[in-house]
Amino acid sequence: MMSNTLDRDSQTLYFYFNPNCPYAQRSWITLLELGMAFEPVEIELGKDNKTDWFRAMNPNGTVPTVKHGETVVYESLVVNEYLCEVFDGNKVALMPSTAGDRAKARILMSRCDARLVKLGYSYLSHKRDEDAARDDQLRSQLEEELCFLDKAIGESGGTYFLGDNLTLADIAFIPFFQRMSVALENFKDFELKSLDLSHLNTWFEAISKRDSCAQTQMSPKQIQEVYARFLKIDYFKRIGAIN
Ligand SMILES: N[C@@H](CCC(=O)N[C@@H](CS)C(=O)NCC(=O)O)C(=O)O
Missing domain, CATH: 1.20.1050.10 (Glutathione S-transferase Yfyf (Class Pi); Chain A, domain 2)
Structure with a gap:
């Protein structure tokens, strides 16, 4: 719990997304439902344009990707569980209790x-x-x-x-x-x-x-x-x- 609080206070959460991507929308919804502060970064899709820094974070070159301190997470369903686990202190439970x-x-x-x-x-x-x-x-x-x-x-x-x-x-x-x-x-x-x-x-x-x-x-x-x-x-x- 202590470390979650620290994470929340000291680390910006960057959300790499594109508004047309349904997978990114999953994580966008999750961020909003959890009431988390985040920094959106729009990534252009459909081109062989992925910069080295983006590929270094996510070798698949896909959105959504999140960077939270030193932690990088991609794959929408994995991102969503990560967000829930890290921000479970926010009182909004998006995963069932059992x-x-x-x-x-x-x-x-x-x-x-x-x-x-x-x-x-x-x-x-x-x-x-x-x-x-x-x-x-x-x-x-x-x-x-x-x-x-x-x-x-x-x-x-x-x-x-x-x-x-x-x-x-x-x-x-x-x-x-x-x-x-x-x-x-x-x-x-x-x-x-x-x-x-x-x-x-x-x-x-x-x-x-x-x-x-x-x-x-x-x-x-x-x-x-x-x-x-x-x-x-x-x-x-x-x-x-x-x-
Ligand atoms: N299985 C991945 C799929 C993500 C995905 O395919 N995203 C597409 C956009 S909808 C993407 O980033 N494609 C790379 C590109 O178009 O440059 C997930 O759940 O996150």
Whole structure:
């Protein structure tokens, strides 16, 4: 506890991010929810432009990255747990209090990257006129995943994935829901809200209203512009987000 207090008082926390990056948004939301003071540093994306000092900190050259004193952390889900551990004295708990529930949160977080992100971007990137059957298959796989998530929230007995309180599990998903709901509707005529998934829809509405999520989100117009560009250059395949 003592060292946390010292860290908080004496060390600036630098947050390397880009406002278009959903992974960086996860950590941005976490910083805001924890009420931590931080110094944002915007990093340009999509270019082979990473400076030596940035690569020396994070060999992957990705955002989010945080530097806190001598400690450098990257990979959004790892960054978020680091922030929670260091600032656990702030009274806001973004990880559940029991080991079992923390395990559940971690399973959901890894499922977000392994399944939702992959399925969502695979379906979004697929060109229906090239293979309609494959398009239908990708759509039903995505719907199945959304049903799974809806059920997980329903079983928690609260609005969020782990019950009544927001946790890092919710924060892992929200940037992708914000982007995918706009992009899928726009480019695939797929409306999340039209699916009969009441827990998921209630979750999306509730979490979207939080200041941390509203303040960090891209506007629908920005999402349409950025994603139109991504789709044109096969971005999700190129960066390895999908196969
Ligand atoms: N698994 C990483 C993914 C981070 C990531 O892919 N970030 C992208 C931007 S959304 C990035 O920094 N790419 C390097 C670049 O575009 O220069 C995480 O969770 O932090």
